[in-house]
Amino acid sequence: MIAVEGLVKDFGRTRAVAGVTFHVAAGEIMGLLGPNGSGKTTIMRVLTGFFPPSEGRVAIDGIDVERDPLAVRERIGYLPENVVLYPDLTVTRFLRFCAEVKGVPSASRRARLDEVMEACGLTEVAGKLIGKLSKGYRQRVGIAQALMHRPRVLILDEPTVGLDPRQIIEIRSLIKSLAGETTVLLSTHILPEVSMTCSRVMIIDYGRIIAEDTADGLSQRVRGSNETRVRIAGPRAEVLAALRSAPGVEDLREEPLDDGAITAVLRSARGDELRRELATTVVGRGWGLLEMRSLPMSLEDLFVRLVRDDRDAAA
């Protein structure tokens, strides 16, 4: 549904996007993940036809964005970053304008308007001026305008930024409910969001894709390498030596806690086996095993690592 080939975008001498290629199949929810300034918004703006690519080709539903921007715009709904809408219009007035402009037939406009407002939870603020709404409601108006004409492709730039936790959950479930029918490309710099909503994820840094995987695949990578935290009561030197020499321990970090016990974090690829062996050793030596816990590597850690590895490779 979305096809991007060798996309490059330069602003003056700055290269915002440096050769990005990806495809999003119909009905998929694709997450675009990257730190601020990594080129997410630029990629999205090119997709919407806001500005053309410097190099490369972008097609939506088989239509080249540069060749027929109007046809492309009819097929997409776009929520820009930091949605600022017309503050001096009421919600209904603004959404009706969207419906008109986006070619919702006048016969079904009324019904569609109600439907979208209902779905986005806007019914109770319909008559209020957009400028007077809270950030959360404004974000919902932004999503409502993107959905208005039942676009085949939704492009959402940071859809949950600035919302409170309950609203975030609502918006996420709204986005998820669109899967299958609508193709969604959403950007975020919040990692859990991706694993919760997206079927596939791309990680972007410095305008390049540094990793692309399914959400499950990412979780797998996360589980593959983990850390174990242990707290053991026993003779310090011996305990540490035993921990260091346990097979598969790559790294040991002691956490100085002044409670008489030894607290350490071990890194190893052999998670469960290592823990089983360690438990046996500790009990066998007659030490006290106060705590043993596996620390899953968070997506944040993965992300930081991917970015670091990539930058090292580039250097």
Added chain:
Amino acid sequence: MRKELASYFAGPLVYVVIGAFLCVTGLQFYTTLNSFVTIGFGLNILEHFWEEFFNNSIAFYLLIVVPLFTMRLLAEERRLGTIELLYTYPLRDREIMLGKFLACLLVFLLFVACTLLYPAIVYAIQPFDPRPFFARYLGTVLFLASCIACGLFISSLTESQLIASSCTFIVLLLFWILTWNEAAVSSSLVTVLSQVSTFDHFHTFSTGVIDLKDCLYFVFFIALFLFLTLRSMESRQWRGRR
């Protein structure tokens, strides 16, 4: 365009400015008429009065007020970021531009319609031949549309409404006073300048005469600035392209 209209009437700006506009033109109407009546300038007194009134009141105050309205047309969209929405809706650039232009023009037609009150008052007291007023109002509308087109263009260049309004005002004023002091420049230059000056072309209308040349001048003026606006809106397309 309807959104544009709705946002005009949602705010107090329109009412305040219409009110002020009518106050000022009304005052001018009263004092100028008064002086014309008391001093007397000959037989054709009322014709001169209307000429004076359209030139110095209606057109001049429009020239001051138009920048206040055109400044926000595109500059505000850019500052708010809503231009990004418009540009990604299935709208052509020229549709966006014409929507803005026509909405603004419509608001001002309302202004101008209010000034019909003045000739109506005089007509009630002393009936006159209404035909020259077709020319005067045609001239006013053309002049108005020119000002708006120019303001729209300048508004498309900047994000700052202050810059947009002050630049528009200066440009409009410049075109208006180009031949202000005819003695200051050589006579050949005056002939050239008077071809470019909005004042000289408007003046013909204010005397109650419709000249095709003047109509064409304003139409060209409008078309030129609308064309420039379109190019300015498209400039985002070639930024960053090689």
